Amino acid sequence: MVRIGFEIHVQLKTRSKLFCSCPTNFLEAEPNTNICPICTAQPGSKPDGINEEVIRKAVLVALALNCKILDRPLRFMRKHYFYPDLPSNYQRTSEPFAVEGELNGVRIREIHIEEDPGRYELREGIVDYNRSGVPLIEIVTEPDMTTVEEARDFLKHLRAVLDYLDVILYPEIGFRVDANVSIEGGERVEVKNINSIHGVVRALKYEIARHKRMLAMGKKIVRETRHWDEVRGVTVSLREKETAEDYRYMPDPDIPPYSIDSTLVEELRTKMPELPHQKRDRLIRDYGIDESAAWTFVLDKELGDLFESLAKQFGVKNAVAFCLNLRGELNYRDKYLAEIPRRERLTKLAELYFGGDITKPVYVEYLRKILDDPEFVPIAQEQLSDDELRTIAREIIAANPQAISDYKNGEKKAVNFLVGQIVARTKGRADPKKAIQILREELQRL
């Protein structure tokens, strides 16, 4: 039997860093501009107090995952290791503040708070400390998942919960995952630093196959840490690092233990926004759609919101079709709707399509353009009149004598070819059904 567990690192959406007031927008800022003596660990600097906004967001997540919030004072520990991205060569990481949660049938073991290190570009030898001190939570599950599908479903559900709580700093980054995998007869292997749900699925498939192959060959699977190589699609052993590791954990003397206020916990509990499973039930109840479609929409928060607004404007049936289609296109691109800029363009597209201003091929083409080109704006295109279409059909017939002779010889596929020519020539301004009708009329006149 396969057992899978996760450690999930989420960068929290807060204005400032965990222990100083530098902004967290490390992606947009010029390298090494969001820094101060504290997050660069200048000799003599001390951490400011713990950012309250971090505590609020972290507790919110813990409550949404049905965790118990511990009422003992929370200590921050120093985890020592030498690395260029870590200014003090120790990382501050809290003890668990929440335990014994559950999501999607998977038990949550604990959640704690950490600071992110800077970014180190090994090849260029460049370090950017803008990210140093950005708050993270680490969510640790029990090894309760037994298939890759279960693992994927759990992560998708978790991602949705985090999106509903609006706590992820950068939706396009999402979260980083360390996966623990073991199969019966072998030791537990940890695969580190997987950056997407899609990556987790690939890494798990690779790793499970590797374990099975090893066991089949009579080899032992040793307890080790491996690194997921996204580009090559393989895991690589980091074992030598693991055996030497002793982080010398010690409570940070500069940070007094933090007591999480029980009234804050209660306040957050009452302010909890609608969560994915609640929204799913509501969509089924209010719109009468089936459970599978409802869950599909709900798992992508923006998509669920879009569905509701489209259902009100264009009816449930149209909205379901539009959103399922959109979900398919997003899956193909491995993206969440939130990663698509200027999403009002999709509502505009729905207006054009359901208002009959564009044809289905144009709608499909526009949809893809919206997803791939942030500059593209859908506009209504005048459809060709029957007369214009007939003129074009005649021209196409005259220009393709081979296809015409094929047609005459009973080759019915020749019609499809000619329709394709018309569609291409008219750049989608022709309604395909009408084009076929007119083409057939013209062919019969020959």
Place this chain on the structure above:
Amino acid sequence: MPMIEETLERIRNGEITPSEHLEEKIEILERRDPELNAFITKTLDIAREQARQIDGVVREGGGEAFYGLVWGIKDNFALKGVRMTCGSKMLENYVPPYTATPVEKILSNHGIILGKLNMDEFACGSSGETSYFGPTKNARNPEYVPGGSSSGAGAAVAAGMVDLALGSDTGGSIRNPASFNGVVGLKPTYGLVSRYGLADLAMSLDVPGPLAPDAYGIALAMDVLQGYDPRDRVSAKRKLPFLRSVDSFDPERVRIGISESLLSGVDPAVRRTTEHVVNFFESKGSEIVEVDLPDIWVAFPTYYLVMYPEFASAMQKFDGIKFGHRVDADTLYDTVARSREEGFGKEIKRRIIMGTFISMAKNAEWYKLALRARTTLLQMFQNAFRKVDIIVSPTVPTPPFKLGERVNDPVKMYMADALTVPANLTGIPAISFPAGWKDDLPIGVQLMGPRFTDHVLVSAVRFFEKEGSQWSE
């Protein structure tokens, strides 16, 4: 060594301008420092510019607490734009981009900063001999050590190169050089003075504090230095009435504690000096109480179990990559290893190795044990302070020793801290003041009190200065 009150008065009544006063100090500095080596970096230009500005303010009848008194700053406090070496090759060229809170307070209260003072490397030492910039000499007799680790602070105040000095105390680093140079040094209650900008030695023990020629100087300095700082989360939301109560010591209302466990094994002259102080307070009407400190032996081993691991953690950041001395090598590992090999002195390496060993996962129980021992010690002192208000002890078990005498014998060197570390482990205030002399070398006596009675200790020393006399043999 003119008394602080007099100097302050001369400046305030216009007898001397801050600039003229500064030039007097610079003259002494130029005469004495080549021999004493109390300064690592002199900031004469900054000081003169500051003095010119304060001249104007004072002329207009204004001025903040220090009115141009001249300060030296131990070189483990950050002053923006001026290098901070911590007495180490590792930070020989490190220039901090910010200013420490205590230094900011000195500047904004019209203290003139004459320079950054020599110290044992990263404040690790009790003799001033481990500095990469060479040993400081005792201001009373240059053949002797000045004590440490605030060695430059002790010597500079004693020689009159500065009026006041800012030091730091982790296990005795203010009181020890105060004792050896014959000046007053206060280790405040932990958290009373912000540590922001003080380079770490052991974070749960470190506290900044002043050295001065007299108790008045300490009170003047502490009124400015104390107070809550949001940038140091262990700092206390307390303010004590230092100057306001400096002359209100009433010996008849104070119970003085003595303990044989703090006197056994100390040098006879040091013991006699301590007893002289106790006799003085008794003669003025204080009740003398013998207190029992049964667990005091725990302090010494506990100090090392706490200090070593915290120090090793603090030193972790010095890898040659982000700060400090760098030796480029082929691998990351070698770069870090060789930078640390070259950048750190022997005592630093000793402490890092010990601290790393103690904090390894397999030894995790030791640090926890030490934290429990600290609680035991605190309870023991709290019990004692139910019976007495002040405990009197020697500051250092011996008078100053000669340069080179102990530098290669760490255990003997560490013994100098035996009577000062309990105050750090328990966070209580302790002050050292000159109370006697042996062969023209000063002997300091230490007063300890409950947390946040720092001002009472200062007023007791002030009372001794006015009413008492120095022991001499």
